Amino acid sequence: MSMMMGSANMVTKDTVRAFDKFTTSLVGSMLQWNMEFNPEEEIKGDYQVLAKGNLSLVAKEVRGAALDQFVTTLTPEERAILDTYGLLVDRLKARDLPVDRMLPEDEAKKVLADMRAAASQAAQVEQGLTxxxxxxxxxxxxxxxxxxxxxxxxxxxxxQEILSRVEQNLANAKTGQDKVQLENLKTLLLTAVKPEKETKKGGKKDA
Known part of the structure:
Protein backbone atom coordinates (compact mmCIF):
# COMPACT_ATOMS: atom_id res chain seq x y z
CA MET A 1 0.00 0.00 0.00
CA SER A 2 2.46 2.55 -1.26
CA MET A 3 -0.05 5.41 -1.14
CA MET A 4 -0.79 4.87 2.54
CA MET A 5 2.89 4.39 3.38
CA GLY A 6 3.91 7.60 1.64
CA SER A 7 6.04 5.90 -1.01
CA ALA A 8 3.74 6.64 -3.96
CA ASN A 9 4.52 9.10 -6.69
CA MET A 10 4.59 12.39 -4.80
CA VAL A 11 3.75 14.47 -7.86
CA THR A 12 0.56 12.53 -8.51
CA LYS A 13 -0.44 12.58 -4.86
CA ASP A 14 0.17 16.31 -4.48
CA THR A 15 -1.73 17.02 -7.70
CA VAL A 16 -4.74 15.02 -6.55
CA ARG A 17 -4.67 16.65 -3.12
CA ALA A 18 -4.48 20.12 -4.68
CA PHE A 19 -7.40 19.31 -6.98
CA ASP A 20 -9.38 18.04 -3.99
CA LYS A 21 -8.77 21.35 -2.20
CA PHE A 22 -9.80 23.31 -5.28
CA THR A 23 -12.93 21.21 -5.72
CA THR A 24 -13.85 21.52 -2.06
CA SER A 25 -13.34 25.29 -2.10
CA LEU A 26 -15.26 25.89 -5.34
CA VAL A 27 -18.17 23.58 -4.65
CA GLY A 28 -18.25 24.70 -1.01
CA SER A 29 -18.60 28.34 -2.06
CA MET A 30 -21.41 27.46 -4.46
CA LEU A 31 -23.10 25.46 -1.71
CA GLN A 32 -22.92 28.34 0.76
CA TRP A 33 -24.30 30.79 -1.80
CA ASN A 34 -27.24 28.52 -2.57
CA MET A 35 -27.92 27.91 1.11
CA GLU A 36 -28.15 31.65 1.68
CA PHE A 37 -29.56 33.18 -1.50
CA ASN A 38 -31.38 30.42 -3.41
CA PRO A 39 -35.14 31.00 -3.13
CA GLU A 40 -35.92 27.28 -3.30
CA GLU A 41 -36.16 26.22 0.30
CA GLU A 42 -36.43 22.50 -0.49
CA ILE A 43 -32.80 22.32 -1.67
CA LYS A 44 -31.42 23.78 1.52
CA GLY A 45 -30.03 21.56 4.27
CA ASP A 46 -27.02 20.59 6.32
CA TYR A 47 -24.60 19.65 3.55
CA GLN A 48 -20.83 19.29 3.47
CA VAL A 49 -18.51 19.05 0.48
CA LEU A 50 -16.27 15.97 0.41
CA ALA A 51 -13.72 15.51 -2.39
CA LYS A 52 -12.77 11.84 -2.86
CA GLY A 53 -9.90 12.01 -5.33
CA ASN A 54 -7.21 11.25 -2.77
CA LEU A 55 -9.41 8.67 -1.03
CA SER A 56 -10.03 6.98 -4.37
CA LEU A 57 -6.29 6.54 -4.92
CA VAL A 58 -5.90 5.03 -1.46
CA ALA A 59 -8.85 2.72 -2.08
CA LYS A 60 -7.29 1.49 -5.31
CA GLU A 61 -3.99 0.87 -3.53
CA VAL A 62 -5.80 -1.10 -0.83
CA ARG A 63 -7.76 -3.10 -3.39
CA GLY A 64 -4.63 -3.89 -5.42
CA ALA A 65 -2.74 -5.03 -2.32
CA ALA A 66 -5.71 -7.13 -1.20
CA LEU A 67 -5.90 -8.84 -4.61
CA ASP A 68 -2.16 -9.56 -4.56
CA GLN A 69 -2.42 -11.01 -1.06
CA PHE A 70 -5.44 -13.07 -2.07
CA VAL A 71 -3.55 -14.62 -4.98
CA THR A 72 -0.69 -15.72 -2.72
CA THR A 73 -3.09 -17.60 -0.42
CA LEU A 74 -4.76 -19.66 -3.14
CA THR A 75 -4.26 -23.41 -3.08
CA PRO A 76 -3.88 -25.42 -6.33
CA GLU A 77 -7.43 -26.73 -5.89
CA GLU A 78 -8.78 -23.19 -5.51
CA ARG A 79 -6.87 -22.00 -8.56
CA ALA A 80 -8.41 -24.84 -10.56
CA ILE A 81 -11.96 -23.59 -9.90
CA LEU A 82 -11.21 -19.86 -10.00
CA ASP A 83 -11.39 -17.57 -13.01
CA THR A 84 -7.74 -16.55 -12.92
CA TYR A 85 -8.13 -14.58 -16.14
CA GLY A 86 -10.82 -12.40 -14.58
CA LEU A 87 -8.75 -12.06 -11.42
CA LEU A 88 -5.82 -10.78 -13.45
CA VAL A 89 -8.12 -8.26 -15.13
CA ASP A 90 -9.19 -7.00 -11.69
CA ARG A 91 -5.56 -6.64 -10.62
CA LEU A 92 -4.77 -4.58 -13.71
CA LYS A 93 -7.82 -2.38 -13.22
CA ALA A 94 -6.89 -1.76 -9.58
CA ARG A 95 -3.66 -0.20 -10.83
CA ASP A 96 -5.24 1.68 -13.74
CA LEU A 97 -3.27 -0.44 -16.21
CA PRO A 98 -4.59 -1.05 -19.74
CA VAL A 99 -6.53 -4.30 -19.89
CA ASP A 100 -6.38 -4.36 -23.69
CA ARG A 101 -2.71 -5.32 -23.45
CA MET A 102 -3.82 -8.80 -22.41
CA LEU A 103 -4.48 -11.57 -24.90
CA PRO A 104 -8.12 -12.41 -25.62
CA GLU A 105 -9.48 -14.93 -23.15
CA ASP A 106 -9.74 -17.79 -25.68
CA GLU A 107 -6.19 -17.22 -26.90
CA ALA A 108 -4.92 -16.93 -23.33
CA LYS A 109 -6.53 -20.27 -22.43
CA LYS A 110 -4.85 -21.89 -25.44
CA VAL A 111 -1.46 -20.50 -24.37
CA LEU A 112 -1.98 -21.81 -20.83
CA ALA A 113 -3.00 -25.23 -22.16
CA ASP A 114 0.17 -25.38 -24.29
CA MET A 115 2.28 -24.41 -21.26
CA ARG A 116 0.68 -27.13 -19.13
CA ALA A 117 1.23 -29.71 -21.88
CA ALA A 118 4.89 -28.70 -22.20
CA ALA A 119 5.33 -28.87 -18.42
CA SER A 120 3.71 -32.31 -18.32
CA GLN A 121 5.96 -33.54 -21.13
CA ALA A 122 9.03 -32.17 -19.36
CA ALA A 123 7.97 -33.94 -16.16
CA GLN A 124 7.60 -37.22 -18.06
CA VAL A 125 11.05 -36.82 -19.60
CA GLU A 126 12.52 -36.08 -16.18
CA GLN A 127 10.80 -39.13 -14.73
CA GLY A 128 12.12 -41.25 -17.59
CA LEU A 129 15.66 -40.03 -16.98
CA THR A 130 15.36 -40.77 -13.27
CA GLN A 160 41.40 -76.24 -3.90
CA GLU A 161 43.78 -77.11 -6.70
CA ILE A 162 46.78 -75.95 -4.66
CA LEU A 163 45.45 -77.82 -1.63
CA SER A 164 45.24 -81.03 -3.66
CA ARG A 165 48.84 -80.62 -4.75
CA VAL A 166 49.92 -79.95 -1.16
CA GLU A 167 48.18 -83.11 0.04
CA GLN A 168 49.81 -85.06 -2.77
CA ASN A 169 53.23 -83.67 -1.88
CA LEU A 170 52.53 -84.32 1.78
CA ALA A 171 51.92 -87.99 1.03
CA ASN A 172 55.21 -88.18 -0.83
CA ALA A 173 57.22 -86.15 1.68
CA LYS A 174 60.35 -87.93 2.89
CA THR A 175 61.64 -85.72 5.68
CA GLY A 176 59.92 -84.47 8.79
CA GLN A 177 60.76 -80.86 7.99
CA ASP A 178 59.05 -81.12 4.61
CA LYS A 179 55.97 -82.59 6.26
CA VAL A 180 55.83 -79.75 8.81
CA GLN A 181 56.08 -77.10 6.11
CA LEU A 182 53.44 -78.81 4.00
CA GLU A 183 51.14 -79.19 7.02
CA ASN A 184 51.48 -75.48 7.79
CA LEU A 185 50.69 -74.60 4.18
CA LYS A 186 47.71 -76.93 4.23
CA THR A 187 46.40 -75.27 7.39
CA LEU A 188 46.66 -71.84 5.79
CA LEU A 189 44.82 -73.02 2.70
CA LEU A 190 42.07 -74.65 4.75
CA THR A 191 41.70 -71.44 6.75
CA ALA A 192 41.22 -69.50 3.51
CA VAL A 193 38.61 -71.95 2.21
CA LYS A 194 36.71 -72.48 5.48
CA PRO A 195 35.09 -68.98 5.80
CA GLU A 196 33.67 -69.25 2.28
CA LYS A 197 32.15 -72.66 3.02
CA GLU A 198 30.66 -71.38 6.26
CA THR A 199 29.18 -68.42 4.40
CA LYS A 200 27.55 -70.70 1.85
CA LYS A 201 26.17 -72.94 4.62
CA GLY A 202 24.85 -69.91 6.48
CA GLY A 203 23.19 -68.64 3.30
CA LYS A 204 21.49 -71.98 2.70
CA LYS A 205 20.37 -72.10 6.31
CA ASP A 206 18.87 -68.62 6.14
CA ALA A 207 17.09 -69.51 2.92
Whole structure:
Protein backbone atom coordinates (compact mmCIF):
# COMPACT_ATOMS: atom_id res chain seq x y z
CA MET A 1 0.00 0.00 0.00
CA SER A 2 2.46 2.55 -1.26
CA MET A 3 -0.05 5.41 -1.14
CA MET A 4 -0.79 4.87 2.54
CA MET A 5 2.89 4.39 3.38
CA GLY A 6 3.91 7.60 1.64
CA SER A 7 6.04 5.90 -1.01
CA ALA A 8 3.74 6.64 -3.96
CA ASN A 9 4.52 9.10 -6.69
CA MET A 10 4.59 12.39 -4.80
CA VAL A 11 3.75 14.47 -7.86
CA THR A 12 0.56 12.53 -8.51
CA LYS A 13 -0.44 12.58 -4.86
CA ASP A 14 0.17 16.31 -4.48
CA THR A 15 -1.73 17.02 -7.70
CA VAL A 16 -4.74 15.02 -6.55
CA ARG A 17 -4.67 16.65 -3.12
CA ALA A 18 -4.48 20.12 -4.68
CA PHE A 19 -7.40 19.31 -6.98
CA ASP A 20 -9.38 18.04 -3.99
CA LYS A 21 -8.77 21.35 -2.20
CA PHE A 22 -9.80 23.31 -5.28
CA THR A 23 -12.93 21.21 -5.72
CA THR A 24 -13.85 21.52 -2.06
CA SER A 25 -13.34 25.29 -2.10
CA LEU A 26 -15.26 25.89 -5.34
CA VAL A 27 -18.17 23.58 -4.65
CA GLY A 28 -18.25 24.70 -1.01
CA SER A 29 -18.60 28.34 -2.06
CA MET A 30 -21.41 27.46 -4.46
CA LEU A 31 -23.10 25.46 -1.71
CA GLN A 32 -22.92 28.34 0.76
CA TRP A 33 -24.30 30.79 -1.80
CA ASN A 34 -27.24 28.52 -2.57
CA MET A 35 -27.92 27.91 1.11
CA GLU A 36 -28.15 31.65 1.68
CA PHE A 37 -29.56 33.18 -1.50
CA ASN A 38 -31.38 30.42 -3.41
CA PRO A 39 -35.14 31.00 -3.13
CA GLU A 40 -35.92 27.28 -3.30
CA GLU A 41 -36.16 26.22 0.30
CA GLU A 42 -36.43 22.50 -0.49
CA ILE A 43 -32.80 22.32 -1.67
CA LYS A 44 -31.42 23.78 1.52
CA GLY A 45 -30.03 21.56 4.27
CA ASP A 46 -27.02 20.59 6.32
CA TYR A 47 -24.60 19.65 3.55
CA GLN A 48 -20.83 19.29 3.47
CA VAL A 49 -18.51 19.05 0.48
CA LEU A 50 -16.27 15.97 0.41
CA ALA A 51 -13.72 15.51 -2.39
CA LYS A 52 -12.77 11.84 -2.86
CA GLY A 53 -9.90 12.01 -5.33
CA ASN A 54 -7.21 11.25 -2.77
CA LEU A 55 -9.41 8.67 -1.03
CA SER A 56 -10.03 6.98 -4.37
CA LEU A 57 -6.29 6.54 -4.92
CA VAL A 58 -5.90 5.03 -1.46
CA ALA A 59 -8.85 2.72 -2.08
CA LYS A 60 -7.29 1.49 -5.31
CA GLU A 61 -3.99 0.87 -3.53
CA VAL A 62 -5.80 -1.10 -0.83
CA ARG A 63 -7.76 -3.10 -3.39
CA GLY A 64 -4.63 -3.89 -5.42
CA ALA A 65 -2.74 -5.03 -2.32
CA ALA A 66 -5.71 -7.13 -1.20
CA LEU A 67 -5.90 -8.84 -4.61
CA ASP A 68 -2.16 -9.56 -4.56
CA GLN A 69 -2.42 -11.01 -1.06
CA PHE A 70 -5.44 -13.07 -2.07
CA VAL A 71 -3.55 -14.62 -4.98
CA THR A 72 -0.69 -15.72 -2.72
CA THR A 73 -3.09 -17.60 -0.42
CA LEU A 74 -4.76 -19.66 -3.14
CA THR A 75 -4.26 -23.41 -3.08
CA PRO A 76 -3.88 -25.42 -6.33
CA GLU A 77 -7.43 -26.73 -5.89
CA GLU A 78 -8.78 -23.19 -5.51
CA ARG A 79 -6.87 -22.00 -8.56
CA ALA A 80 -8.41 -24.84 -10.56
CA ILE A 81 -11.96 -23.59 -9.90
CA LEU A 82 -11.21 -19.86 -10.00
CA ASP A 83 -11.39 -17.57 -13.01
CA THR A 84 -7.74 -16.55 -12.92
CA TYR A 85 -8.13 -14.58 -16.14
CA GLY A 86 -10.82 -12.40 -14.58
CA LEU A 87 -8.75 -12.06 -11.42
CA LEU A 88 -5.82 -10.78 -13.45
CA VAL A 89 -8.12 -8.26 -15.13
CA ASP A 90 -9.19 -7.00 -11.69
CA ARG A 91 -5.56 -6.64 -10.62
CA LEU A 92 -4.77 -4.58 -13.71
CA LYS A 93 -7.82 -2.38 -13.22
CA ALA A 94 -6.89 -1.76 -9.58
CA ARG A 95 -3.66 -0.20 -10.83
CA ASP A 96 -5.24 1.68 -13.74
CA LEU A 97 -3.27 -0.44 -16.21
CA PRO A 98 -4.59 -1.05 -19.74
CA VAL A 99 -6.53 -4.30 -19.89
CA ASP A 100 -6.38 -4.36 -23.69
CA ARG A 101 -2.71 -5.32 -23.45
CA MET A 102 -3.82 -8.80 -22.41
CA LEU A 103 -4.48 -11.57 -24.90
CA PRO A 104 -8.12 -12.41 -25.62
CA GLU A 105 -9.48 -14.93 -23.15
CA ASP A 106 -9.74 -17.79 -25.68
CA GLU A 107 -6.19 -17.22 -26.90
CA ALA A 108 -4.92 -16.93 -23.33
CA LYS A 109 -6.53 -20.27 -22.43
CA LYS A 110 -4.85 -21.89 -25.44
CA VAL A 111 -1.46 -20.50 -24.37
CA LEU A 112 -1.98 -21.81 -20.83
CA ALA A 113 -3.00 -25.23 -22.16
CA ASP A 114 0.17 -25.38 -24.29
CA MET A 115 2.28 -24.41 -21.26
CA ARG A 116 0.68 -27.13 -19.13
CA ALA A 117 1.23 -29.71 -21.88
CA ALA A 118 4.89 -28.70 -22.20
CA ALA A 119 5.33 -28.87 -18.42
CA SER A 120 3.71 -32.31 -18.32
CA GLN A 121 5.96 -33.54 -21.13
CA ALA A 122 9.03 -32.17 -19.36
CA ALA A 123 7.97 -33.94 -16.16
CA GLN A 124 7.60 -37.22 -18.06
CA VAL A 125 11.05 -36.82 -19.60
CA GLU A 126 12.52 -36.08 -16.18
CA GLN A 127 10.80 -39.13 -14.73
CA GLY A 128 12.12 -41.25 -17.59
CA LEU A 129 15.66 -40.03 -16.98
CA THR A 130 15.36 -40.77 -13.27
CA UNK A 131 14.07 -44.27 -14.00
CA UNK A 132 16.87 -44.89 -16.48
CA UNK A 133 19.49 -43.75 -13.97
CA UNK A 134 17.99 -46.01 -11.31
CA UNK A 135 17.96 -49.00 -13.65
CA UNK A 136 21.54 -48.29 -14.71
CA UNK A 137 22.66 -48.10 -11.08
CA UNK A 138 20.85 -51.36 -10.29
CA UNK A 139 22.40 -53.10 -13.30
CA UNK A 140 25.85 -51.85 -12.31
CA UNK A 141 25.43 -53.13 -8.76
CA UNK A 142 24.21 -56.50 -10.06
CA UNK A 143 27.19 -56.72 -12.41
CA UNK A 144 29.59 -55.94 -9.58
CA UNK A 145 27.97 -58.61 -7.42
CA UNK A 146 28.20 -61.16 -10.24
CA UNK A 147 31.84 -60.27 -10.91
CA UNK A 148 32.61 -60.66 -7.21
CA UNK A 149 30.99 -64.09 -7.19
CA UNK A 150 33.02 -65.14 -10.24
CA UNK A 151 36.24 -63.95 -8.63
CA UNK A 152 35.39 -65.74 -5.39
CA UNK A 153 34.58 -68.96 -7.22
CA UNK A 154 37.79 -68.76 -9.25
CA UNK A 155 39.83 -68.09 -6.13
CA UNK A 156 38.22 -71.01 -4.31
CA UNK A 157 38.91 -73.33 -7.23
CA UNK A 158 42.53 -72.22 -7.35
CA UNK A 159 42.95 -72.78 -3.61
CA GLN A 160 41.40 -76.24 -3.90
CA GLU A 161 43.78 -77.11 -6.70
CA ILE A 162 46.78 -75.95 -4.66
CA LEU A 163 45.45 -77.82 -1.63
CA SER A 164 45.24 -81.03 -3.66
CA ARG A 165 48.84 -80.62 -4.75
CA VAL A 166 49.92 -79.95 -1.16
CA GLU A 167 48.18 -83.11 0.04
CA GLN A 168 49.81 -85.06 -2.77
CA ASN A 169 53.23 -83.67 -1.88
CA LEU A 170 52.53 -84.32 1.78
CA ALA A 171 51.92 -87.99 1.03
CA ASN A 172 55.21 -88.18 -0.83
CA ALA A 173 57.22 -86.15 1.68
CA LYS A 174 60.35 -87.93 2.89
CA THR A 175 61.64 -85.72 5.68
CA GLY A 176 59.92 -84.47 8.79
CA GLN A 177 60.76 -80.86 7.99
CA ASP A 178 59.05 -81.12 4.61
CA LYS A 179 55.97 -82.59 6.26
CA VAL A 180 55.83 -79.75 8.81
CA GLN A 181 56.08 -77.10 6.11
CA LEU A 182 53.44 -78.81 4.00
CA GLU A 183 51.14 -79.19 7.02
CA ASN A 184 51.48 -75.48 7.79
CA LEU A 185 50.69 -74.60 4.18
CA LYS A 186 47.71 -76.93 4.23
CA THR A 187 46.40 -75.27 7.39
CA LEU A 188 46.66 -71.84 5.79
CA LEU A 189 44.82 -73.02 2.70
CA LEU A 190 42.07 -74.65 4.75
CA THR A 191 41.70 -71.44 6.75
CA ALA A 192 41.22 -69.50 3.51
CA VAL A 193 38.61 -71.95 2.21
CA LYS A 194 36.71 -72.48 5.48
CA PRO A 195 35.09 -68.98 5.80
CA GLU A 196 33.67 -69.25 2.28
CA LYS A 197 32.15 -72.66 3.02
CA GLU A 198 30.66 -71.38 6.26
CA THR A 199 29.18 -68.42 4.40
CA LYS A 200 27.55 -70.70 1.85
CA LYS A 201 26.17 -72.94 4.62
CA GLY A 202 24.85 -69.91 6.48
CA GLY A 203 23.19 -68.64 3.30
CA LYS A 204 21.49 -71.98 2.70
CA LYS A 205 20.37 -72.10 6.31
CA ASP A 206 18.87 -68.62 6.14
CA ALA A 207 17.09 -69.51 2.92
Missing amino acids: TAKTEAATASAEKQRTDAQVVAATTAATI
